[in-house]
Amino acid sequence: MGAATITKPHVLVVPFPAQGHINPVLAFAKRLASEGINVTFIITTKLSKFAKISDCSSITIDYISDGSEEEVKEPETIEAYRNRIKAVFSANLAEFIQRSPAKLVIYDSTMSWVLDLAHDRGLLGAPFFIMSSAVVSIFYHLKQGSLKFPYEDSPVSLPALPTLQINDLPSLSHPFMRSSQTAFKMLVAQFLNLERADWIFINTFDMLEKEVVEWMASRWPIKTVGPTFLLQQKHDKFSNHTINLFEAKHDSYKEWLDSREIGSVVYVSFGSIASLDKEQMEELALGLIKSNCYFLWVVRSSEMDKLPENFNSEKGLIVEWCNQPEVLAHPALACFLTHCGWNSILEALSYGVPLIAMQQWVDQNTNAKFIQDVWSVGVGTGVGENGIIGREEIAMCIEQVVGGERSIELKRNACKFKKLANEAVEYGGTSANNIQDFVSKLMS
Numbered sequence: 240m241g242a243a244t245i246t247k248p249h250v251l252v253v254p255f256p257a258q259g260h261i262n263p264v265l266a267f268a269k270r271l272a273s274e275g276i277n278v279t280f281i282i283t284t285k286l287s288k289f290a291k292i293s294d295c296s297s298i299t300i301d302y303i304s305d306g307s308e309e310e311v312k313e314p315e316t317i318e319a320y321r322n323r324i325k326a327v328f329s330a331n332l333a334e335f336i337q338r339s340p341a342k343l344v345i346y347d348s349t350m351s352w353v354l355d356l357a358h359d360r361g362l363l364g365a366p367f368f369i370m371s372s373a374v375v376s377i378f379y380h381l382k383q384g385s386l387k388f389p390y391e392d393s394p395v396s397l398p399a400l401p402t403l404q405i406n407d408l409p410s411l412s413h414p415f416m417r418s419s420q421t422a423f424k425m426l427v428a429q430f431l432n433l434e435r436a437d438w439i440f441i442n443t444f445d446m447l448e449k450e451v452v453e454w455m456a457s458r459w460p461i462k463t464v465g466p467t468f469l470l471q472q473k474h475d476k477f478s479n480h481t482i483n484l485f486e487a488k489h490d491s492y493k494e495w496l497d498s499r500e501i502g503s504v505v506y507v508s509f510g511s512i513a514s515l516d517k518e519q520m521e522e523l524a525l526g527l528i529k530s531n532c533y534f535l536w537v538v539r540s541s542e543m544d545k546l547p548e549n550f551n552s553e554k555g556l557i558v559e560w561c562n563q564p565e566v567l568a569h570p571a572l573a574c575f576l577t578h579c580g581w582n583s584i585l586e587a588l589s590y591g592v593p594l595i596a597m598q599q600w601v602d603q604n605t606n607a608k609f610i611q612d613v614w615s616v617g618v619g620t621g622v623g624e625n626g627i628i629g630r631e632e633i634a635m636c637i638e639q640v641v642g643g644e645r646s647i648e649l650k651r652n653a654c655k656f657k658k659l660a661n662e663a664v665e666y667g668g669t670s671a672n673n674i675q676d677f678v679s680k681l682m683s
């Protein structure tokens with residue numbers, strides 16, 4: 240009798256084309272590949288033209304057009320983009336599935352139409368949520384109407400969440416969104432067909448958001464699989480963010496960090512989208528100098544001209560991009576001044592790095608609340624007068640976290656989550672078990 244041939248299940252992974260959406264799903268895709276699954280990771284043709292791709296040999300990267308290659312005359316709203324991607328990308332995805340049969344499509348939760356497309360063609364479908372469970376549950380309450388929008392200015396009590404003030408709720412107004420109604424429509428659309436999903440993945444770990452994870456698990460077949468970058472790193476050290484939409488021009492920052500004392504550097508980054516006002520950029524620059532700490536500051540090329548003229552500091556290093564997990568793992572780090580993107584928070588906590596929250600939009604408000612009042616792993620700058628946070632406030636926050644009265648407590652709490660995050664992804668941990676369970680069901 241010949242040996243039975245085991246065919247690896249083929250899974251398509253479709254991220255939303257933005258850095259903060261690609262990173263967590265890419266790490267997850269690579270981990271699935273290491274579990275014996277045949278993964279095709281699909282990015283848009285436009286991204287493929289400038290993204291720097293490395294270390295992705297365990298998966299297949301393929302491209303589908305979303306129609307963005309053509310120059311759009313006016314800057315496009317997110318809604319216009321969504322409508323276009325839905326029309327063009329979905330037709331191309333349908334054709335792709337016909338050419339390259341698969342068992343399951345894992346897609347960014349904001350592209351909920353992929354589920355219907357998959358089911359219509361006999362494939363399974365699973366959304367991947369890249370934000371925290373707390374934030375996902377708040378979006379759900381918005382959809383249900385149990386949280387009114389526009390928000391009322393009174394404290395909000397929602398199941399399994401702390402009492403939230405208006406500034407702790409996801410802000411839906413941002414120039415990128417154009418109108419808060421557009422943002423509202425887009426965010427609640429994630430739940431339109433959720434009850435039909437075959438699995439629901441969330442990039443979090445149970446011990447970080449225990450109550451809200453339990454609340455969600457009582458409603459949907461959710462699987463917490465985070466922090467995905469750490470889960471992947473257990474197999475392949477630092478080969479995480481290997482589809483980069485930005486370029487680290489050089490890596491001299493590594494030597495710079497090596498030459499700093501343990502726990503002496505403030506790392507500053509606002510992720511891949513946030514754009515600060517020129518005035519805010521200047522206050523931040525002056526606040527960093529005032530703190531008298533060493534700092535490594537990521538200023539994307541589109542933000543560079545907002546720095547104060549001839550800005551130069553003996554104690555600071557500015558880079559356009561870096562390998563963030565590698566920076567956060569460096570012993571020279573004292574703390575991370577962050578815009579509170581969910582990936583940044585998970586990455587910092589995975590290395591026990593305390594935080595300074597300087598939130599900008601959407602989920603970051605709620606994340607900032609959790610950093611300060613739920614996990615006690617950092618302090619917050621607040622929202623500032625007229626929306627601008629002054630240099631004194633910034634310097635004071637840095638002082639508090641680096642050597643101030645609460646610094647030991649904040650570091651201790653951050654290290655507690657480092658331990659819990661690592662336990663979640665180790666063999667037998669909650670996230671690792673959830674993946675095992677999913678893989679064995681998919682294989683059967």
Ligand code: UDX
Pocket residue numbers: 258259260262369370480508509510511512513537559560561562563564579580581582583584586600601602603
């Ligand atoms: C977006 C949203 O803005 C955010 O609110 C949401 O929680 C996730 O999606 P983004 O703003 O880019 O993300 O922030 P974040 O979630 O922190 O993701 C940024 C990613 O880029 C992180 O994985 C980080 O490691 C990476 N990065 C950032 C680098 O690799 N190098 C850098 O220099 C800066």
